[in-house]
Amino acid sequence: MPENNFDEHIAQTYEDKWPELFDPAVVEPTVSFLAHLAGPGGTALELGVGTGRIALPLSRRGVQVHGIEISRAMVAQLQTKPGAEGIGVTIGDFATTRVGHTFALVYLLRNTITNLTTQDEQVECFRTVAAQLEPGGCFLIEVYVPELRRLPPGQTIHPFAVTSAHLGFEEYDVASQIAISHHFWVVDSRLETRSSPHRYVWPSELDLMARIAGMTLRERWGGWKREPFTSDSRNHVSVWRKPL
Ligand SMILES: C[S@@+](CC[C@H](N)C(=O)[O-])C[C@H]1O[C@@H](n2cnc3c(N)ncnc32)[C@H](O)[C@@H]1O
Structure with a gap:
């Protein structure tokens, strides 16, 4: 299984290379949004959990978080951090890997959907997610709008x-x-x-992938503080729901 671009060196320097992602002004609204969707004592699955930038603070908010991750080097970094023992991790490709139980929330942050570089893989990811959601559960993606x-x-x-x-x-x-x-x-x-190559994808194409997987759009925002999504938005936070 390829480890992609997130090798030992990137894993060790992830926070130094993207310090802005660890700014509490970024982390706090992200965690609040996700905790609200998971619900009190809820369960969440992070695809591409990485070093636990969001999984760890979300777990501290009382959400039971599990992660799927392809890079053992990123997981090794996660496991050096306080609270890591509360995060279960499955090594695998999130397009196809199922962890064996269902969640109230599955989420995919920071443009990571674009790491799947074919339409087939992205569609398969939506299908794999739908199969791991509880009825009424939500799938959230944070990704840029192609420029x-x-x-x-x-x-x-x-x-x-x-x-x-x-x-x-x-x-x-x-x-x-x-x-x-x-x-x-x-x-x-x-x-x-x-x-690194990325398959950029429009919001409407993601909506179609969700529909193929049996989910419908619940909300779309321009940012984590529920800024309106407009023609000028450069990023979006989109949430699809599996029917009850
Ligand atoms: C941009 S980082 C984001 C890490 C973390 N979610 C965060 O927000 O800081 C993308 C992560 O997704 C992982 N990843 C990329 N493609 C993957 C795949 N197909 N299956 C599992 N993990 C993958 C990478 O190894 C990396 O850890």
């Missing part, structure tokens, strides 16, 4: 991170619906680079 309309005419490159420590560019290929993310970090005066 195609912001590309200058004839250009394929969109900068998504520009700081003194990190440059990030998305290279769009419309024919294959793949965006390659290129990252450049300066660490101790040395340049580190990474590139």
Whole structure:
């Protein structure tokens, strides 16, 4: 099973490379939103649980969290953290892996749906999720809106991170619906680079995948504080519901 781009080095430096994701101003509204959906004492499954950035604080809020993760290196980092003993982890591909019981909430954060690089895999993920939801349970995805309309005419490159420590560019290929993310970090005066393919996906295509899996859209927001989703939204938080 491939470990994807989240190898030992990325696992050890995940928080240093994306410090903004660990800002309490980001974590707190995310956890509150998820805890509300899971309900008091509820159960939740995080797909691509990583180092437990959200699973750990969600577990502290009384939600029983389980994770699926393909990278043993990311799980090893999770297991060094206080509270990790409360998070069950299944190693596997979340497009197809079933953990053997059902949940009130399944969630997929931070553009991780785009790590599945074919439509077949993304559809399969929705089916696998639906099979693991309780009746009335919810599936939540946080993902960016493709930036195609912001590309200058004839250009394929969109900068998504520009700081003194990190440059990030998305290279769009419309024919294959793949965006390659290129990252450049300066660490101790040395340049580190990474590139990975992602299948970008529109909200409407996700709604269709949900419908194929027997779920319907319950809510869509422009952010975790329930900002309205509009034509200018760059990200969305979408929730589909399995019928009772
Ligand atoms: C962007 S990180 C997000 C980690 C964590 N959810 C967070 O919000 O910090 C994506 C994670 O998903 C995992 N992942 C990517 N594709 C996967 C797959 N097909 N099956 C299981 N895990 C996967 C990666 O190894 C990585 O840990």
